[in-house]
Amino acid sequence: MSSFASQRRFALATLSAAILTAASQGASAQLVCNEVTTETLNVIGVRVTSAQPVAATDALPAYCSIDAVTAERVGLDGKDYAVRFQMNLPDDWNGDFVHQFNGGLDGSVSAATGPLLGGNRERTALGLGYAVLSSDAGHSGNANPQAGLAGAAQFGFDPEARSYYGYKTVEVLTPIAKQMIHNFYGNDPHYSYGVGCSNGGRHGMVAASRLGDAYDGFLLGAPGFNLPKAAVQLAMDVQLLDSINGDVRTSLTQEDRLLVASAVLHACDSLDGLEDSLVSDTAACQATFNIDNYVCPVGETENCVDPQKAEVLKGIYAGPKDRKGGSLYSDWSWDAGIAGSNWSFWRVNSGVPFWDNYPLIGIMGASGLAQVFETPPASVGPTGDDLVDYLLDFDVENGGRLINARHGKFHESAMAFMTPPDVDNPKMKKFQRGGGKMIIFHGVSDPIFSYNDTVSWYNRLDENYKGEANHFVKLYPVPGMNHCSGGPATDDFDLFTRLVDWVESGDEPQAVTASIAEGNGERFSDWSPVRTRKLCPYPQVAVYDGSGDPESAESFTCQ
Incomplete structure (x- = not known):
């Protein structure tokens, strides 16, 4: 030092x-x-x-x-x-x-x-x-x-x-x-609590590792604890989407995303015991779904996925790789939430006027990748075109070196100052020993930070605690949900009360009932507007009991 x-x-x-x-x-x-x-x-x-x-x-x-x-x-x-x-x-x-x-x-x-x-x-x-x-x-x-x-x-x-x-x-x-x-x-x-989603979730993850017993509990959504790596993914995504027709904004239409969502539901909807336009068993779906099975045969264009767009999505969902084929971030879970407008808003921005009609992540992410995560920082122009051009020219295969670099007065790499110190081998010893509790939730169709990356982090933590990480950290996947909220999902849930009860009374949270948030109009047509579902702590899955009201959380058990 x-x-x-x-x-x-x-x-x-x-x-x-x-x-x-x-x-x-x-x-x-x-x-x-x-x-x-x-x-x-x-x-x-x-x-x-x-x-x-x-x-x-x-x-x-x-x-x-x-x-x-x-x-x-x-x-x-x-x-x-x-x-x-x-x-x-x-x-x-x-x-x-x-x-x-x-x-x-x-x-x-x-x-x-x-x-x-x-x-x-x-x-x-x-x-x-x-x-x-x-x-x-x-x-x-x-x-x-x-x-x-x-x-x-x-x-x-x-x-x-x-x-x-x-x-x-x-x-x-x-x-x-x-x-x-x-x-x-x-x-x-x-009692002291930390609450945040997205980069706010990252702040909480970092605080739990760095500050140890300064907080009693954290409620964190879609934690971007590997934010610099996700920014490298962003550059790759823009390059792949641009390859479709030279315009990221029109690369994947709403119809395209609905076709993919329908394909995912066709393959995976019944895996939890009920066809309800919601994929609860995410892990089983990844083992079952193959987008190649839904690609248009030669000469056909109706009710099937365009071959070029399928290849682009396969690249996006596989995540960025370095020159030797090593992962630079994470893979992603196929889920029907790709149909959500929030997914498009961040990744494609099809038809949504915002910042020169470019996708929000293409603007915010490009300026952050260039000036905050790349070391030394790169200068970029002031317009949306300048920022998108930077992403189109970004050397993705070399991205891992840039976000891990130190240079001159920049004594810390982006990965050093942005991520928890123990991100690759998570333990949070002082937080755990002090009796701290953490609840994390993550939309399975989050378009910015991969749900799979959060699962991988949790699995490493659980391995370090010999299968007992759930005694102080709970992870709740939210099927269909996009970034922090929204998408075809039951995205209204009160996890903070569960956290407080856990911290202050020792009541360990289990299943949590979720409903459709007021203002979320993205439910599929066969959903009741008063649908409720159980959110289950990972790795449990909400499974239909076979006879109860299919729109009620009471008809599901966590298994």
Whole structure:
């Protein structure tokens, strides 16, 4: 380790220790929101920019909303950086804390309400009385408007900003949040939780490995813990899709995706004991389904999959490979959720106007891959065309070297600052020994992060704990679901309550009932709008009992 890195880690550890010491000696009476200032809050290294009481609404209780800044500095790129965050402290506090991990490239402070994930948009931690923290992960997403669509990721030219995005923001803010709670209420939080999906899920996975016993529980959806590898997949996907007709946006139409979904259902729908346009037994389906069986014979084009498009999908679902044929990310599970609009929104964007009508992942992913995950960072132009051209020219077979590289002032590779330190051999020893609990859910048809990658991670963890990882980590696959929610799926479920019961009462979660989220109009035509299903902890599968109401979760058992 370089002397610079050693000094930096020592300073961080010293700051954390000072914050925790101050927390134990802080105020003993609750502060008044209107009187909260940098001086009255008295948190080392924190500057309060605003504090205001917010009146209760139908969805949220009355609370004190504090906006603040810490870790202010000038980067090696000459730009100003800081960690900006919001802490919402309810008047009627339940005594606990939720760290809201945000997604994407971060870069802005999302309202600290603590969404509790799944397709239900109304269920929040703040609404339940938790103190909630949200941050921008140490950089501003609109720091350089002249950079256009690439601007959100230009923080990647500063190595320290990369580290803050990857892991350091959570390390810095965790003790700060606990001190703020102590100094505001006069009491420490009883329990601390982390909640997030996508990159937010990655933040949680990293925190569980790096911070150990700082959190009691995590609820994490679609965790992108191998995000740099998934970005390499993205480049390959764009190249393959572009090969169909020279335009990613029209490469796979809705009709194409419905044909593939129908083929998957034809092969796999009955494997769980009921033909219900939902594939519950994902593992059995992968062993059964072969897209080649549904390819159009020569001279036919109706009710079959175009041969060229089938080959492209086979390449996508196999995942990227290096020059020796080694995997650079993961394979993917065939599932009927490919018909979901969210799948298209991220991968193809067929007919959805957004950022020059390019697929969202092609824009966000390209700027991140070029400027944050490639080392040294590559400059890209400001337009959607520039970013897609970068992906079309990207050397996929060499991608593994680029995301593992260190160069000059960039002392950490993308894989080092973005992933849990034990990602390839997961143990999370301090978290497990401290009694921590984690619940992960992942849509089987997630188009951004492979469900199979999460299963592989869980299987390695389970092997390390001799088949007993389920005593502190549960994985819930969601058949048909796309990224974090949506798709032809029962995507409304309350896993947070199960997590809390597990952490605080020792009630180990088993089957969880899920329904179709309000606003999710993507159910297949033969579904009842009030359909419910059981989500089963991996590797169990929801199996129909053979006689009950086929639209009710009560007619299924986890086997």
